[in-house]
Amino acid sequence: xxxxxxxxxxxxxxxxxxxxxxxxxxxxxxxxxxxxxxxxxxxxxxxxxxxxxxxxxxxxxxxxxxxxxxxxxxxxxxxxxxxxxxxxxxxxxxxxxxxxxxxxxxxxxxxxxxxxxxxxxxxxxxxxxxxxxxxxxxxxxxxxxxxxxxxxxxxxxxxxxxxxxxxxxxxxxxxxxxxxxxxxxxxxxxxxxxxxxxxxxxxxxxxxxxxxxxxxxxxxxxxxxxxxxxxxxxxxxxxxxxxxxxxxxxxxxxxxxxxxxxxxxxxxxxxxxxxxxxxxxxxxxxxxxxxxxxxxxxxxxxxxxxxxx
Numbered sequence: 001x002x003x004x005x006x007x008x009x010x011x012x013x014x015x016x017x018x019x020x021x022x023x024x025x026x027x028x029x030x031x032x033x034x035x036x037x038x039x040x041x042x043x044x045x046x047x048x049x050x051x052x053x054x055x056x057x058x059x060x061x062x063x064x065x066x067x068x069x070x071x072x073x074x075x076x077x078x079x080x081x082x083x084x085x086x087x088x089x090x091x092x093x094x095x096x097x098x099x100x101x102x103x104x105x106x107x108x109x110x111x112x113x114x115x116x117x118x119x120x121x122x123x124x125x126x127x128x129x130x131x132x133x134x135x136x137x138x139x140x141x142x143x144x145x146x147x148x149x150x151x152x153x154x155x156x157x158x159x160x161x162x163x164x165x166x167x168x169x170x171x172x173x174x175x176x177x178x179x180x181x182x183x184x185x186x187x188x189x190x191x192x193x194x195x196x197x198x199x200x201x202x203x204x205x206x207x208x209x210x211x212x213x214x215x216x217x218x219x220x221x222x223x224x225x226x227x228x229x230x231x232x233x234x235x236x237x238x239x240x241x242x243x244x245x246x247x248x249x250x251x252x253x254x255x256x257x258x259x260x261x262x263x264x265x266x267x268x269x270x271x272x273x274x275x276x277x278x279x280x281x282x283x284x285x286x287x288x289x290x291x292x293x294x295x296x297x298x299x300x301x302x303x304x305x306x307x308x309x
Contacts, residue, residue: 014117018226021109024072029086030113038165041152043086044106049095058097065097067290071109100137100153107139107152117142120228122220123181133199182216183256211240217249225274233286236279
């Protein structure tokens, strides 16, 4: 199988909604949305507002929207204030509070609804904070020839040295503005090509460094396998203690990079490991370490949250 055919074959499963991207009773809201990805991303920005980057302040009940997790809950929150088409203009303060993962989830869901293979990618962006590799999630879709990264959170009208509808990925000279998948970032850190000390949520916060990049690889694998969890969800092999050491993550990262290069065998092996290793997959429960300050145990099957016992 040629690399092109292999990439096409691997794109097919990504047309199906996951349990997180499924719009449920709000599926009709995704009908008739723009088919041009750049125009579609404008609709996404009309529905969502970043809970930190927007500069807005949210009351506790509104801030809790960042833990919506499932797209049907995000759309329910939107429709409670803005009943009607997603294209109808919304004031920024009336949009659903979320983060990069939520912009991506809605973008991916809308593309899948149109039959376009799409998936979310967890990694690091060098274009959000100067001289910092910020944790980030962007959408990726198959345009018939290649996978294209699109950052639905960014307004293309802003002055940037790259197109948010075709975000560059890389780690070489001249690639200062880029999105790196977690697998690529981890491999670069391990090879001494990227300083893990420049990777994390924000330079002023303690969430960063080698363990953080390692966690992102676990999240990248989960998202690739249809568990598009929140960036602050924790389970199994996640956490600063790095349970299991770096070895298993080295292997997963290498397989993810090979799959990105079109290796169909490399795509199936992470799927097998994900299905059989309870440390990699979230199972039925995660711990939500929410930026709201509330930490809860989340039952993913019953979609309920409880305070830790």
